[in-house]
Amino acid sequence: MIPTEWVLALSAVLFTIGVVGVLVRRNALVIFMSIELMLNAANLAFVAFARQQQSLDGQIFVFFVMTVAAAEVAVGLAIIVNLFRLRETVFVDEINLLKG
Amino acid sequence: MAQLPWLSLLVFFPLAAAILVAIMPANAHKPIRWWATIAALAEFVFSLPLWWRVIPGQAGFQFEEKLDWIPVLGAQYHLGVDGVSGLLALLTTFTTLIAIIGAWTSVEKRSREFFALVLALEAGMLGTFFCLDLLLFYVFWEAMLIPMYLLIGVWGGQRRVYAAVKFFLYTMAGSVLMLVAILSLWFLQKQYSGIPTFDLQAFYQLPLAPSRQLWMFLAFAFAFAIKVPMFPLHTWLPDAHVEAPTAGSVILAAVLLKMGTYGFLRFAMPLFPNALEVCAPYIAWLAIIGIVYGALVAMVQPDMKKLVAYSSVSHMGFVVLGLMAMNSQGFAGSMMTMLNHGVSTGALFLLVGVIYERRHTRKIADFGGLWTVIPVYSVIFLVVMLSSVGLPGTNGFIGEFLVLLGAFKHSVWWAVVAATGVILSACYMLWMFQRVVFGPVTHEENRKLTDLSFRERLVFAPLLVLIFWMGVAPQPFLDRMQPALDRVLQMTNDRAQMMAQADATATAPLASRLPAAPAAVSVPAEQGGAR
Amino acid sequence: MNLPMLWIIPALPLAAVALNMLFGDRLGKKGTAFLACGAVGLAFAFAVRAVLTLAGRSEEERQIVETAWTWFRVGDFSVDVSFLLDPLSAIMVLVVTGVGFLIHVYSTGYMAEDPSFRRFFLYLNLFMFAMLTLVLADNYLLMFVGWEGVGLCSYLLIGFWYEKQSATDAGKKAFIVNRIGDFGFLLGVMFLIAWTGSVNFERVFASAPHLFTAGGSIITIATLLMFLGATGKSAQIPLYVWLPDAMEGPTPVSALIHAATMVTAGVYMVVRSHVLFEMAPVTLEVIAIVGAATALMAATIGLVQNDIKRVLAYSTVSQLGYMFFACGVGAFGAGIFHVMTHAFFKALLFLGAGSVIYGMHHEQDMRKMGGLATKMPVTHATMLIATIAIAGIPPFAGFWSKDEILAKAFATGHYGIFAAGLLGAVMTAFYMFRLYVLTFQGKARFDESGGHAHAHAHAADAHGAHAHDAHGHAAAHDDHGHDHGHGGPVKESPWNMTVPLSVLAVLSVIGGWVGIGKPFIEGESWMGRWLEPVLGSGPHVHHLAVSTEFGLMGLSVAIAAFGIFMAFRAYLQQPSIATAMHERFGGVHRALYNKYWVDEFYDAIAVNPIYQASMRLWRFWDEKVVDGTVNGVGYFLEGVSALLRLFQTGYVGTYALFIALGVLALFLHFLRS
């Protein structure tokens, strides 16, 4: 039996790696992947708690998160493709259309 | 018809019409203005019974409608009308009709949106006059801003965006303070009676410790003073008027400014009478300064619209002064001046609009000798100008005289200083008139001016009739407003007395004023002063 | 009901206005003239009928009140539109409608060639309406309607030739100066309302003795304010400045409004309110002094003016001064008497002057006239009568009224005022005969065949002479602003001008006889008895001995004769005297010629400072301070936003960083708790 704490610790570290990835990389695609990492970290925590609580709700949530992730990736990648067409770049520090 | 929700229909008919106009095809200019005119005319006809169905002798609110709106907060959809709001509502429907007909040819771009907004504005204004629920009042009050903001910002002149934003922010600044005061009233009401409500009539019976009234009164007064506008909060007005399209100026001057004074009369004064007693002299002096100041500054304006705008500051000073005099002459004069100002200044703006439409300039220096070229216009201008100056026999005189009389009874100096405004108004108006209408034709362009068209004459005819009617036989108007005004006066005085007494009894044993919560007020005192 | 229908008297001219406005363009000049004159004539007939009804009653009942409707009623204060006919208003209404009718007729001739003929009669009828309302009103507020109404018509008629800058300036000046007076009048009325609760004459006068202490400060202030109103309307110091400028209007207007009727409204108001004024001795004293000072000052200015209408204008101011000091010394009846006689002879003088101007093709400078006696016989004869009347030679009208005023002043012990009156009388006689001599006697000083061209040449002169004028208007040339195209020789005016002249001339002779009193007949004069129900027998001082009365009369006649003699001598027989005088007293002459620089003084102390202050208020206070504050708040917020904007870089990384930092902050928060 794996202790829930271990899984949570793993989840935390994975999440942090995702955060660091978002912060240090400038390639939008890699940032996107890092986000996926974070989502997976969250999923991991869900699964861990589901096991501890002997409930299926957590796993159901993971299922929904995955759906959202799939949708997000589809749209997000479409955006990136579009962006690349317009700007010839996927580097986020070259794009500041939102500047106030 | 008795069961018909008449007031609601009055409020929402223009809104429905606005929506209908808004979905018409954008380039169908002719049908758009016809339908807008028909809607405004129907609304006016439909509002005419306000003249005879609002029974003059009956002082309270009539045709009340009450529906739950947000039950948790105790906010209600509560409408009602009395002599004061009835007359102002009539003025509103009348002015809107005039403004719409007047704007027939002057609005070329986006006429659909323009007429829709004017109609929506009418709905907002009528709602503001009719509602008897403070939250509803606030909603209408703010809702009114938006169409006006757009009218100035889209159809305005050169600096329209600046003017529109200034207008909006100024008014907002005041009204958020008012919202805070409304909310604190609500809490006090809940604390006092246990029932959460925004109902105005309930607030009329809510005892407030005089020490608490001051801030709430100031918040209300600030909002209303901006709207009036009172010196020194008036600077949005010249900009808004100058930049606004003619119809916007007319409605702004004729109705929107009255919201401020109406607010004083309906809310600020009867709700916080003790605070009023403290503040009245200051407000009155500000009003008097406004009278003189507006007139002086109007005198040196090179732009006709700006001149009229500053004259509005001056005239509205009279209205506030009459209210602060706190006697029946002052009140009646104030109310008369509201109506007069609506008619005369509305007409003045229309007149300026007429030549602006033809010449695309409002500079006084660009005109001269108009009498030779367009005599009918000039004669109408003369009459309207005289009514604005307050010549006896025209409407302007009755209002100004009653206000001065009321002020005189309160304090001789008020009347003396305010009466100089009467001299000054003659100065700036006559001088403007002389430069525009008299003299030889100095600009060749002016020779080609065409005199008023049939449609324009149709616009001015009822205004002229009103000018003389209200000047020669104003009694029908006075009869309608007086019971309502007397009631406000009575209520204000009674409440002031009641709460001052309550305060005295509450504070005496407690030694400290702070805990003098409304709960400490004895119930008999409250009942005694309520009606 | 066999009421005399008072309301119809003012309503008739008003109806004419309405008809003229609606159908005037279809009527043509003849129709318009007929309509206008007919309405006023009919009003005169109704007035006569009403007055006869009044006279038919016993003395105590000589008062007719007719209420048309309640004008407005607020609280316990109410005002009716109602009319009052009593002996006082009877005199006024007869004078107004009578003289008004004559002047209407005269105008049909004088204005015959003006393109704005119809507008002229429109205004004129409107004026009649307002004036009759003023005179017939039975309360102060309705009187105020007429009061402002005549002011309006005066404004419109002075600026009748609206294309002329000087005319519209003068009109505006008249209206605004009058407004200053109205301000006083209105406040005075408010004092009455505040204390008596009514504006109705009868009620105010009945309650005044109980509510005010005689000589108290309230009644003094109230009456002083009302008198301020009177100074505005009746052109007294300090508000007389508008009247001379008012000569920019057509001459019949000057005759009707600025001589015979409107300007006497102030006197009428004071006499009407005599109950109040008698309770305020200080005010009466002020009135007397102001009246005397005005009489003297205007007379001195009148001595040297060259414009025929300006001389008459200053003479009017001066004569109004007489009326006021009559009131000031308590001789209200004498004041009204002088109002009446003055209306006759001054209207005649103006109309005569108009006739001269008409004949001279719009020349107004007396230096360009002379020798007209033979060319315009009717005008000459009637003018001569009027001149004698105003100079105060018995048995002409002016003598009786002026003498009564002087006698009353003397009898009440106002010797200073009396002396001033005498001095004024000399000057009146002098400048009026100067006018007469320069105009009608001596040699013709104009080009006989082409007066018109000549006049134009000199118009330039006049411009130069009046260049000092701050408003930049030229001398009051009664110029229509367009070419008449008829030069031609000087000739007599048509019948519709000369007939009114003749009628007025007759009145100028016999009009004063109704006031022949004490030394000639037993008891009060007819006029005095007629007015007694209104004015009461008065708090009369001891009557003068008959010998004193005759002495005073003799004195005033002698003085008038002296003035006349001097005028003939200086301007007809030995013109060198006049020139010598000019040179000798150059400074004085300049001061007089420039009207003591009062206009310039007012400009300097009031008009310009107010204008400058307003400009500063607008440019500095409004735009810099108030708007500056408002915009300042805006700029401040904008600055703060600009600062905050730096955080919004537009880079995703930055946002992500802030999110992460936010998470850290949350962690910290949970750690602390």
Added chain:
Amino acid sequence: MVPYLFLGFAAMLLATALMVILHKHPVTSALFLVLSFSSLAGIYLLLQAEFVGMVQIIVYAGAIMVLFLFVIMYLNLPHDVEKGAQIAVRRGIGWMVGALMLLFAGLLAKKGWVAGPAATAPADLSGGNAAAIGRVLYSRFLFPFEITSILLLVAMVGAIVMAKGRPASPEGEGE
């Protein structure tokens, strides 16, 4: 046995995840991501979430990652150039934030923010994990499940519309 397996998967997960964010080439990153997802699937299996583990492999490692790779290759991206002071600063901040986060998480964990009491009534797992999930999903979570389908539909439409590119308008794209 299970704990060792877990530790093994965990080590692989972290290592591959680190490689995802560290490697310069996006394609390599993506491939490491596939690996990390797979190891995560293994952990799921160990945690008795068989269904989720399978879906993880199918949806994530399969569908989503293919999409990623497809896009990367479609765009034909070169190595990332990660040089310069700005990048260094950002990198420093990034790692510092990460470290702090871990530190705070550890501190929080120390305060006892972990694993509450175990549930008393275990879920009905008859017929295996997938069947159990199916029962719950199609009963209690039916409505959210349906909504999810709409979400996916919308995402699909959105993605298509965007990827299709706008028709060239005369005004350009407002750059």
